[in-house]
Every structure is written in structure tokens, then in C-alpha cells.
Amino acid sequence: MEYSDLVHELVLEHLRKKLSRDYKDIAINRKGEKNAEYEGFYPDLILGSHGLVLSILEIETPDSLSEKKAETWKAMSGLGVKLILMVPKELKMRVTDLLWSKGIMDRVSVGTYEIAVHMP
Secondary structure: OOHHHHHHHHHHHHHHHHHOOOOOEEEEOOOOOOOOOEOOEOOOEEEEEOOEEEEEEEEOOOOOOOHHHHHHHHHHHOOOOEEEEEEEHHHHHHHHHHHHHHOOHHHEEEEEEOOOOOOO
């Protein structure tokens, strides 16, 4: 497993556990899997409650950020549910620029993550 895939899985599992308090229905699409579909897309997490989809969430790594990916975000942001992007903290400005260039900054929520190791 590549480093970026490992980071993706780590963040995915952390978010699944954390968000399970707020959302009763969580569907997961792990890297390379298409288990849960929403309107023709397979986001990393589909978040819902009581049978309603409320949000879709995509986890990005430095390797997955691109203009092509931003086009996918644009399409996903028009599905009528909140799109949440989780991106590495150091790349938030780059993602923000991509969102502005696609005209969807107002329709996407951006969260960040970082992995920190503190040695004694």
C-alpha cells in the first residue's frame, strides 16, 4: 500500500468513527471500491440520517489533487447536498484556489487534516 493510500484510509476511518455520532447512516467507498453510489458518483463517505443523504465527503491527498479532480468536485457540488472536502492542511490554499477557479467556493466546505508525530 502506498503512503498516500495509507493516509487516505487512516483519515477515512477516523472520520467514519467521529461522524458516526452525528450521522446514523454512513456509507463508505474505500480506495478503488464502488460500494455506495449517490447520483452517479462514489464519494469516500455518504452521510445521512433517517434515510436522507445530507452530505457527501471526499478525502484528498497531495497525490490526488488536480484540475481533473476539481471538475469532479464541481459536478458533485451541484447534487443538492453539502460537499465536504478534507485536504492536507498545507494544501488548503491550493484547494481554495481550485474551488474559486471553478466557481464553486460557496458550495463546498473545506476541512483539513495533518499527521503529527511528537517525539520526546
